[in-house]
Amino acid sequence: MIAARGRLSVEAMRILIALGGNAMTAADGQARPEDQRAAITEAAEPIADLVAAGHQLLLTHGNGPQVGNLLVKNELAADVVAPVPLDWCGAQTQATVGMLLMNALDRALSARGLAARTAALVSRTLVDPGDEGMRTFTKPVGRYLTRAEAEKLMAHGQRFVEVPQRGWRRVVASPRPRKALDMPAAEALLDAGYVVVCSGGGGIPTVRAEDGTLHGVEAVIDKDLTAALLAEQIAANVLVIATDVESVVTDWGTPKAAPIGRVTSTRLREIAREQGFAAGSMGPKVDAVIQFAERAGGTGIITSLHRLADSVGGTVGTQVVPAATTSASRSA
DSSP: OOOOOTTOOSSSOEEEEEEOGGGTSOTTOOOOHHHHHHHHHHHHHHHHHHHHTTOEEEEEEOOHHHHHHHHHHHHHHTTTSOOOOHHHHHHHHHHHHHHHHHHHHHHHHHHTTOOOEEEEOOOEEEOOTTOTHHHHOOEEEEEEEOHHHHHHHHTTTOOEEEETTTEEEEEEBOOOOOEETTHHHHHHHHHTTEEEEOOGGGOEEEEEOTTSOEEEOSBOOOHHHHHHHHHHHTTOSEEEEEESSSSOEETTTSTTOEEOOEEEHHHHHHHHHHHTOOTTTHHHHHHHHHHHHHHHOOEEEEEEGGGHHHHHTTSSSEEEEOTTTOOOOOOO
């Protein structure tokens, strides 16, 4: 069992679970309301099992499909009403996914005879206006459009790039998260016995003005990097990034493909340099668990949603520990 930190016993750990987009949509990627309800209902089951085992849980989640739906509505209505900015899209989708998670978890917890309560926070993440990611506008969002469709939105100040053979796609800023601003509220709810949902989609990107006031900005924050920051701020024992594979795999798609089991953060950093994990998929997840292990001293895990309990028990998934913890090895 992973050693406990903070006020919890060895048996009861504080765990942060980051749910990937696969937990929010159908297997084929569809994000209709019925698809999202069904997927989130399924995701609630292994999460409820961890609550039944006595752990404190804070959940965060992706919101790409949900924001994508809102962006389509922006596109279709651009001639009638001004597009909703990205920080507003983030807030709206946090509330929607949070509501769905609360309802699904309430049912799953009740079925186990548990009185645990749930809460969802619309949460902001502080970013630095001087961050290089605020100036580069390289993060693609939304669907591909024709030039005529894109020009309607460019008239509202949005940036688009042309992708050969595909069309025009919006690009936005993507700064690194600096601080989860609403963690004191999440911490109070955790201490009161709630299962908490917060900082969906990486959190609402927020900057602090010179006068100290806070303002949302047009940007997208990587949800996995925010998850690592959240886990550090709440002194979590474990960060689990739940995705659609049981572990990180080296030499993916080749005869030499092999899963990574228990590994130190130092070794995983070396493997990441060798493998060049994709920036749009496994790369940020690997960066996040390394960051958590090195900065917070906890255990970072990458595994599939349905193996959550086994991964927390240490038997499944890529288990990333601080370099001083053990001389880890790769497992096949």
